[in-house]
Every structure is written in structure tokens, then in C-alpha cells.
Amino acid sequence: MAVLCLAETANGTLALDATAKAVSAGAKLGDVTLLVCGPAAAGDEAAKIAGVAKVLVAEDAAYANGLAENIADLIVSLAGDYAHIIAPATTTGKNVLPRVAALLDVMVISDVIEVVDGDTFKRPVYAGNAVQTVKSTDATKVISFRTSTFDAAADGGSAAVESVAGAGDKGLSAFVEDKVVESDRPELTSAKVIVSGGRGVGSEESFAIIEALADKLGAAVGASRAAVDSGFAPNDQQVGQTGKVVAPELYIACGISGAIQHLAGMKDSKVIVAINKDEEAPIFQVADFGLVADLFDAVPELTSKL
């Protein structure tokens, strides 16, 4: 059975990690065709992902900025050949796939963490406090995969690349601008190590001590919702039920209490370290190594001694 996977692109380049993780999830269902909305170069790069059967490249500018109306119609025009239509559960995937599903009159299955068989999937509900196994009765399955639970497919592929046209711009919406945070740090969802700060960090200025530790470790920087709401950190750093879901080798939570909504986004990390001055903080219930300390002492000390 054939699988159509929407590749993740950003600013005209392929987001390799998210795409390769969705490919490895899709490979459990059948031969994966990747749809790349972006320039030919992004398509060529996608063709190198191992296990990809074919790459379709849509170069029309109508598809360049993730506008859901245009991309959903393009996918629907291709849908006839595929039993499964999938994407990584990124903000783009989550924007586009439910629209595709409704146009096909099928349900979308969001944030899947395990493939049981071609119709049956596991997904977390209630902020990860329960895992549902759902069996779809729809002819076409439309699925977004949670990237943190799948390993990226390797490189070394050499799939054929074809271009697809589609109907272009529907004229319902228009791109105005992107405000992308430029950073030399690794991306949150693919980083091996993450240092996160919460309300306990206290201010945007003092977030620098979190960043200094991250830089020492070559880590990405994360944040709790409280830290983002208070303006200490940008929205794209929010980890949790309604932010990004991560599972690095090492997650260091500083001044984060451990609300269920935060835990939902990081409790599958391999090793969790918590630094919190309140020994009763719930974060210690999931931490492998807990340090009861003032973060303004402990974090700089850790940075300097590493």
C-alpha cells in the first residue's frame, strides 16, 4: 500500500530531521512518496532519505509558505493513489492534514506515537495521561506522527524526483511575513540535550544563565508556558502539551514546577535533571537526578564546572 508524506520545509529548505522521522513512521505502512512544497533543491535533498520510493516537488510559490488552503487541495488532487496520507506533527502538518481529511470526508488521526497495523494506531490523550488505541474505518487514513517517538530514517537513498503542478493559489489567504528566531543552537525537537527554564528564572535577562548552560552543553533552550507567557522566552521554545514534544538524551529543567501540561512534552526524555528550590515540586517525581537548590547559584556553578 502506498503512503504519501508531506515533507516539512521551512524558508525553502527541507527540514530533514522531522521529514526523516515521518518517513520512518510511514515505512511501517508501505512505500513512501514524499511531497516537497519548495524548490527543486529541497526535493533533491529529500530524495536522499533512505526508503523513499519517489519524490514529488511542487515548486509553485502558492505552496511555499505552508498556506493550508493551497497545500490541502494539492494533496487531495494526489490522494487517489494512496491509502495513507501522513506528515510529521509539526505546526505545518497540524495545520494542513485536518483540512485534507475533511475534504476527503475522513477523520484525521493526530499525534500518533505507534503503528499497530495499517488501520490501528496509538495516540496520547489527556496531556499524555492516557494512551488510546484507535482503529480507523475510513478508506484513506490521514495521520500526523509525533516525531519524538520515531527514529529518523537514514540517508543514502536515491529516489526519482518528479514535479507536480496542482491548481496553484486559491486566493483565500496570503503570506505576509515570517518572524523566525535565528539561532546557532540546535533545534529543540532534534536536540540531544535541552536546558529549559521556567517561571523560577524570573526575567528575560536572567534567562541568559539558562542559555549559557545550554551553550556549554551544545544544547537547545526550552521553556515552560509560564516562562513564555511572562516574556522570558519566545513561543517556539515552549515545551509541553500545547507546545513542542521532545525526548532528548538529557533534559535539564531549571525553576520548572512540573505541571502535567509541561510533563506531557518532556517525560519521554531519557534522563531528566531537575533543579528547583522547592523539594516538594512535582518535577522531582519524574527526575532521575534532582537537585534542591537555588538555580541562580546552581546553574552558573554547573556551567563553570562542566
Place this chain on the structure above:
Amino acid sequence: MKVLVPVKRVIDYNVKVKVKADGTGVDLANVKMSMNPFDEISVEEAIRLKEAGVASEVVVVSIGEKKSTDTIRNALAMGADRGILVTEDQGVDIEPLAVAKILAKVVEEEAPELVILGKQAIDNDMNATGQMLAALLGWGQATFASEVKIEEGKAVVTREVDGGLQTISVNLPAIVTTDLRLNEPRYASLPNIMKAKKKPLDEKTAADYGVDTTPRLNVVTTEEPAGREAGIKVGSVDELIAKLKEGGLV
């Protein structure tokens, strides 16, 4: 401009849910229920549009059990003008596709120029209903909004996306789904709670709209996720570094 706001009654975000031992679901008996937090943000945004003279009327709609009346009254107490309750007593929540189909019928009747939904309901976390409704209506969609400006015939919306923020404009009528930073919802005051009891509330059933709500996804089992044991407390930064080195982590 009329604004329609769908609101869902969900388990309160402070409740730690328990999975039933027989795998049939989660225990919802005697659990505190509230309006989905994202929907409070949607109601707030709609009311602010009305206060700014942009919106003329704010209509809230909820699909669910009779008890969803509480959720609608709550939105009316915040400042919405009128409510519609669509009862669906199958005993289970209905899926986003069926919810979207019912909402599409409500939109046909009410003819709003803007529908503001939450980006996700915190019980099932599907993050789907708004996008599905947009598809069924053939409208544009602006999901995960952190800022909404209404300009001539358009909504200019800043969206919270993985890479940061994206601004798009969508032609009206349009669908907007709300993210956390859009606003801070107000609390309903006691006088407004009293007033809300007198605001109009229509009752309908899913059958009135002729929508087939048969689920497409059957829930086979609901299980507890793999647990995580608390580890150890370390006494100092030096001890922490030693542990991390032992594990080859630094």
C-alpha cells in the same frame, strides 16, 4: 460582523485523569469539568472585537451533553450575547469531523463572518475541528493565532509556528483558531453571571441538522502510559556532574 465561537466542555486542566482498570476509558465520574481553556481565549477575543466596535454580535455554540449548558452560560457571563446548545447523547464525545459538520450547518443558519475556535481541546488534543470546518465551508483558515486584526474584508493573523511567528492574511469569512498568547481571558463577575441566566439559549439536536455522527475511529483500548519512577536527589552540583559523567551524558 457576527462572530461564532464554538466552546467545548472538557475535564478541568487541573484534574489528574485516571485510566479505568478495564481499559475502556478514563474515569469521568465526579470530575470537575470546565470550558476548554483555549475556548475561553476565543470567547475573550470575540468579546474584545465587540467592545472595539468591530463585531456586532457574539454567538456561542456547544455540542455535547445537556450539561454543556453550563459551558455556554459561562461564555454568556463573560459577555457573549446568545447561545446554541446542540445535544448529542451517544454517551461518547463526537469526533471533530462530525462536530465540524454540525458547525457547518450552524454557520449556514447564522452566517457569521468569523468563527473563532480553540486550537485544541485539552481532553483529546486532536487539534482538528477548526481546520475541518474551514475545509467544509471552503473558507480560509488562520490557525494558532497570537494576534488578530480585522481590516477591510480580511483578518490579518499572527500565528505561533514551530520556527517562531508567521503573519498571514485571510479573506473573510474565515476560521481562526486560538493559541495561548492571544489574550488573557476575563473572569465573569457575579452580576454578569446573574445576567447571563436571562440571555437567550436555543436548544437543538444533532438530528435536527441531519448530520451522521457515527464515529470513524473506534477506540479499542485506553491504557495508562509507561510510568516513570522518581530517581535520586543529589546533594551538590559536583555530585550531579559526577552522575552525569557516569552516564556518559556530559
